[in-house]
Amino acid sequence: MSTFFSKIVLLITAISFSSVTFAQAEKEITPPFNIKTISFIQNDQNIIPFLKLGEGFQLEFDDLYGNEANYYYEIIHCDYNWVPTPIPKNEYLEGFDNQRIQDYTNSFNTLQIYSHYKLAIPNQFTQQLKISGNYMIKVLDENKEVVFSRKFILYEDLVTVPLQIKRARTVQSNDAKHNLDFSIKSSSITFQNPIKNVKVLILQNAQFKTALKNIKPQYTIGNDLIYKYDIETQFWAGNEFLFFENKDIRSASNNVARIDSSTPIYGTFLHTNAARANFPYTFTQDANGAFVTKNINTIKSEIEADYAWVYFNLSAPTFRMNKNVYVTGMFNNYALTPEYQMEYNPKNGRYEKAILMKQGFANFQYTIANDTGIIDQENSIDGNFYQTENEYTILVYYKESIDRYERVVGKGVASSLNIIN
Incomplete structure (x- = not known):
């Protein structure tokens, strides 16, 4: 009887362990x-x-x-x-x-x-x-x-995260990457075993797909956790987001070449974007990927703004990689799906895509990724320039030994507009 009971206990333990181990x-x-x-x-x-x-x-x-x-x-x-x-x-x-x-x-x-x-x-x-x-x-x-x-x-607002954006310390990427120096300070939490219990999530322009994770404090000074890495906290700087406006869906405005009103739903044809990787950096004010729904001729845009087919057009004659090009931004949650994948038109040598979007203002970028969704930032169509203004966010997770979950105990935000050497 005891042997049978022991087997039952082992079976239950194994099932419980496997359910935890294989949690998706x-x-x-x-x-x-x-x-x-x-x-x-x-x-x-x-x-x-x-x-x-x-x-x-x-x-x-x-x-x-x-x-x-x-x-x-x-x-x-x-x-x-x-x-x-x-x-x-x-x-x-x-x-x-x-x-x-x-x-x-x-x-x-x-x-x-x-x-x-x-x-x-x-x-x-x-x-x-x-x-x-x-x-x-x-x-x-x-x-x-x-x-x-x-x-x-x-x-929660229990820690502060002083954050400074610097040019990369590695010579080969000095002109193309940003490096983050930061620390974590708290007067209300005494960190227990911070190497194990403190985790950070570092995001560029709030994009989860390119976030940095599992970076441990380099060292501590008292209760302050210091992160001064040379490579581990680097991001490719990218370029400023592109944008267009069709707040008045019947007329061409910022970066809109022409309007097609002959179809059941209006067509918004954008000016052709030239790949910027081989051109000098040029500052353009952007909203770091954001979008706004707006119809300037109405009061309640959330239900009175219309949809339009927006025609994106990219000229990238030197792009020869066997990878896909996508139109991404906050408007589509940076999705790398067929709906936003550009198609190459051999007649004019350009990449094209029509996307149904709600009218207003939208930042967007051209993203290179392979078939499995791995983004290639190093070979970005629009290049990487340390002068690019990006917003960086650091979220701090903390779990004491007795806790059953990781709390997010603070957030730090900084812009590379104030970058230093």
Whole structure:
């Protein structure tokens, strides 16, 4: 009897261990073609979804079918590596999720019909997110299948992160990379075993795909953690984002060559962009990838802004790599999918792509990646210049030995506009 019991215990232990070992990291699910303009909104402005614990926000999106479909939402708390944490949902969420999104409105006076959905957090069902950390929000259809998902991060204000952007110390990349020197300071936390318990996430222009992870403090001075690496905290500097405006969808404006109104949905043809890698750096004011929905002839752009086919055109005659070229920005969450992959036109020797976008202002860039989604920043079509203005964000994760999850205890932000040698 004891032998049988022992086998049962071993079996249960093995099952439990395997469930932990093989827990899958959550990945952002790209929406289908009919779901557009997914945005995190705060104070009526598009934001990067790094929010202070306790702050409210809205998740908004459009459904081009315009049939007032039923959508639901689910919120999952994750660890540093985006693996769902084992803590019960009622410990990180006050109230309930898996509720229907009830705030939606149909478009008004637009050629492209759509239903605009708005999910406010907190709301009557989800009163509060109680702890900091990585979160994944999933939008589900009426069959509870995931339509799309997006990451967001809640942080506490318990540490400061003095951050300085410098030119790379390595001679071969001195003109093309940024290096980050920073430290982590706190008067309210005494760090226990910081080499193991403190982690950082370093992002350039809030892009998860190129973020730096798992970098340990180089050394400590008292309770201050110091990061002064030569290579580990380097980023390719890239170039300034390109942009266009079609706030008045019937007339050509900034970087728009012409408008085609002969089709059921307007066409916005952009001026041809020339690859900039082999040209000297030229400063252009950008918004580090952001976009704004706007129709200057209406009051409520969220439902009165129209959609247009935007025609991107890239001349890159020296590009000979066996890799793909994508149009990316915050407007599509930097997605590397066929919907945004450019096609080479041998007749004019250019890369072209038509993308259905909501009118307004948009930053964008041309991204090179292979078929598995690995981005090639070193051989960027628009080059890498240390003069480029980028915004860098550092999020600090801390987990004491007795904690069951990693808290995000602070955030640091700096711009390379103030770069030093």
